Amino acid sequence: xxxxxxxxxxxxxxxxxxxxxxxxxxxxxxxxxxxxxxxxxxxxxxxxxxxxxxxxxxxxxxxxxxxxxxxxxxxxxxxxxxxxxxxxxxxxxxxxxxxxxxxxxxxxxxxxxxxxxxxxxxxxxxxxxxxxxxxxxxxxxxxxxxxxxxxxxxxxxxxxxxxxxxxxxxxxxxxxxxxxxxxxxxxxxxxxxxxxxxxxxxxxxxxxxxxxxxxxxxxxxxxxxxxxxxxxxxxxxxxxxxxxxxxxxxxxxxxxxxxxxxxxxxxxxxxxxxxxxxxxxxxxxxxxxxxxxxxxxxxxxxxxxxxxxxxxxxxxxxxxxxxxxxxxxxxxxxxxxxxxxxxxxxxxxxxxxxxxxxxxxxxxxxxxxxxxxxx
Numbered sequence: 001x002x003x004x005x006x007x008x009x010x011x012x013x014x015x016x017x018x019x020x021x022x023x024x025x026x027x028x029x030x031x032x033x034x035x036x037x038x039x040x041x042x043x044x045x046x047x048x049x050x051x052x053x054x055x056x057x058x059x060x061x062x063x064x065x066x067x068x069x070x071x072x073x074x075x076x077x078x079x080x081x082x083x084x085x086x087x088x089x090x091x092x093x094x095x096x097x098x099x100x101x102x103x104x105x106x107x108x109x110x111x112x113x114x115x116x117x118x119x120x121x122x123x124x125x126x127x128x129x130x131x132x133x134x135x136x137x138x139x140x141x142x143x144x145x146x147x148x149x150x151x152x153x154x155x156x157x158x159x160x161x162x163x164x165x166x167x168x169x170x171x172x173x174x175x176x177x178x179x180x181x182x183x184x185x186x187x188x189x190x191x192x193x194x195x196x197x198x199x200x201x202x203x204x205x206x207x208x209x210x211x212x213x214x215x216x217x218x219x220x221x222x223x224x225x226x227x228x229x230x231x232x233x234x235x236x237x238x239x240x241x242x243x244x245x246x247x248x249x250x251x252x253x254x255x256x257x258x259x260x261x262x263x264x265x266x267x268x269x270x271x272x273x274x275x276x277x278x279x280x281x282x283x284x285x286x287x288x289x290x291x292x293x294x295x296x297x298x299x300x301x302x303x304x305x306x307x308x309x310x311x312x313x314x315x316x317x318x319x320x321x322x323x324x325x326x327x328x329x330x331x332x333x334x335x336x337x338x339x340x341x342x343x344x345x346x347x348x349x350x351x352x353x354x355x356x357x358x359x360x361x362x363x364x365x366x367x368x369x370x371x372x373x374x375x
């Protein structure tokens with residue numbers, strides 16, 4: 001049964017999630033439990049993006065889904081207007097109330113305990129929530145549910161194409177959830193980000209690897225005495241950070257913002273072997289290591305932290321990646337090259353050695369194939 005306190009709210013009324021201002025999970029549970037019906041201990045929430053994936057809610061977000069139902073919310077639309085990260089994830093999907101008769105969002109309503117809803121609200125910090133009426137597929141049933149939506153200050157003036165990776169994840173999640181086929185087809189046809197000519201020109205202007213100072217993995221790994229120290233710092237920073245978007249690097253926060261007026265020290269990060277130095281290495285797990293494998297895992301939808309290689313060889317072979325994966329890794333290179341104070345300071349020795357060995361092996365294989373054909 002929908003939470004009585006929520007049912008008294010007018011449709012589409014935006015709420016301030018007080019937890020975003022510092023309310024802890026226990027306090028939020030206590031506040032939400034103060035209703036006319038003390039036996040009511042759960043809340044419905046409507047997922048239209050990554051939160052459509054019921055399995056992911058359990059495995060990645062640690063939530064126990066008590067019940068779920070696929071449906072549609074009328075008078076709202078999904079817009080790719082939420083601010084993302086330039087070059088990598090230019091935008092994320094947001095739910096916007098329009099009241100328009102033709103507008104609708106399809107997704108999955110899930111019922112959570114008060115404690116799990118408080119946990120989800122904490123994970124979705126930086127958003128506000130509103131009540132919507134979800135019309136469950138099949139007709140008849142309507143579920144009063146909460147939906148997370150971004151405040152105006154987090155939105156871009158107009159819609160911006162999202163990454164191919166992100167749209168692919170949304171489409172896959174929608175199909176797996178059994179969302180209306182016509183709706184998913186329309187979602188799949190949305191345009192995605194393509195690197196513009198100036199960005200491609202900046203890539204082309206990168207100096208040859210052989211002309212850059214060599215750095216070993218050990219030399220690049222400066223500032224941490226062990227992987228355990230880096231792990232600890234990343235977790236501490238993630239707790240203090242403000243969420244930027246749904247999941248992974250650039251979603252959930254990996255590093256806390258510096259204090260106002262503070263001078264940020266420069267750090268080094270490598271991508272596809274190129275070692276870059278900038279004061280804008282915002283993710284703790286990016287500092288002092290190559291992120292090629294991490295970006296590759298993000299593209300493929302794999303956990304980023306479990307099994308992280310910390311930028312050590314063997315590295316993913318760029319030549320053997322599918323075009324979409326390689327472009328996404330290059331987008332991360334673009335992300336750092338685009339920083340105002342970014343400098344290319346070297347090339348990773350082990351990355352270059354592996355690339356040269358792979359090139360020689362491919363050359364030998366080609367010669368063998370040619371010799372076989374001549375026979």
